[in-house]
Amino acid sequence: MAAKTVLVTGAGRGLGRELARQYAASGWQVIGCSRSRPADGFEAGIEYQPLDVADPASISMLESRLVGRPLDVLVNNAGVRSPFPGLDRLKPDEFLDVLRINTLGPLLLTRALRANMRLATDPVVANIGSRAGSMAEGLLDDDDDDYAYRCSKAALNMATVQLARDLLPDGITVLSLHPGWVKTDMGGAAAVLPAEESARALRSIIAAAKPERSGAFLAFDGRVVSW
Numbered sequence: 739m740a741a742k743t744v745l746v747t748g749a750g751r752g753l754g755r756e757l758a759r760q761y762a763a764s765g766w767q768v769i770g771c772s773r774s775r776p777a778d779g780f781e782a783g784i785e786y787q788p789l790d791v792a793d794p795a796s797i798s799m800l801e802s803r804l805v806g807r808p809l810d811v812l813v814n815n816a817g818v819r820s821p822f823p824g825l826d827r828l829k830p831d832e833f834l835d836v837l838r839i840n841t842l843g844p845l846l847l848t849r850a851l852r853a854n855m856r857l858a859t860d861p862v863v864a865n866i867g868s869r870a871g872s873m874a875e876g877l878l879d880d881d882d883d884d885y886a887y888r889c890s891k892a893a894l895n896m897a898t899v900q901l902a903r904d905l906l907p908d909g910i911t912v913l914s915l916h917p918g919w920v921k922t923d924m925g926g927a928a929a930v931l932p933a934e935e936s937a938r939a940l941r942s943i944i945a946a947a948k949p950e951r952s953g954a955f956l957a958f959d960g961r962v963v964s965w
């Protein structure tokens with residue numbers, strides 16, 4: 739049986755890097771996308787493809803390079819926080835930059851690679867969201883005031899739900915996944931979850947994804963996150 743193929747955005751470091759590494763170690767064909775090739779290179783078995791998810795032209799070029807290649811899993815992982823959190827420091831252009839990367843990027847990339855996913859059996863789009871974007875749970879135990887980040891992840895949830903409906907005829911399952919508070923550059927040193935554990939848990943959720951659960955918002959431990 740041919741190896742399955744996964745494409746991971748933001749694969750140069752952090753959670754994306756670990757997801758790419760684990761998929762490759764499990765025998766998958768891995769397309770690791772990042773803005774530039776990591777200085778220390780990718781692990782064996784990971785094919786590098788340049789991609790800036792904030793740039794529609796970069797997405798189009800990737801689409802052209804991948805024509806005809808089946809894609810089993812698309813992990814929209816690349817993401818940023820705002821350098822200017824807080825209401826008083828909020829800057830309009832910078833707010834929109836965060837949405838461009840965290841929300842519009844995954845949407846445009848999913849559209850661009852839809853034809854590739856149609857060539858696969860039971861394909862899955864995994865949008866790496868965040869509980870910080872949950873209106874019901876995001877503020878419960880998190881006093882973060884990063885408006886751009888929270889809004890971008892809430893909007894990504896809506897994109898997940900709409901995509902789930904639109905891609906149903908193609909048999910493509912779409913999920914929003916909260917990876918936990920992960921020890922990466924973004925999560926910081928105080929984070930509780932090693933990237934290895936988060937990636938392992940996310941891979942098993944993706945592996946178990948079913949079309950009837952398409953549009954769900956799930957945490958790394960399988961719990962349903964409230965919208």
Ligand SMILES: NC(=O)c1ccc[n+]([C@@H]2O[C@H](COP(=O)([O-])OP(=O)(O)OC[C@H]3O[C@@H](n4cnc5c(N)ncnc54)[C@H](OP(=O)(O)O)[C@@H]3O)[C@@H](O)[C@H]2O)c1
Binds near residue numbers: 814866921
């Ligand atoms: N860490 C956490 O606790 C946590 C919690 C909830 C959700 N998340 C989500 O998990 C995902 C991964 O986060 P992380 O913790 O691994 O963050 P990270 O360590 O800061 O890594 C972010 C990744 O996104 C890439 N990226 C940023 N802007 C990009 C662009 N325009 N085009 C392509 N790639 C871009 C970065 O690439 P460069 O190296 O080129 O900058 C990097 O590979 C994000 O979506 C984040 O929101 C993380």
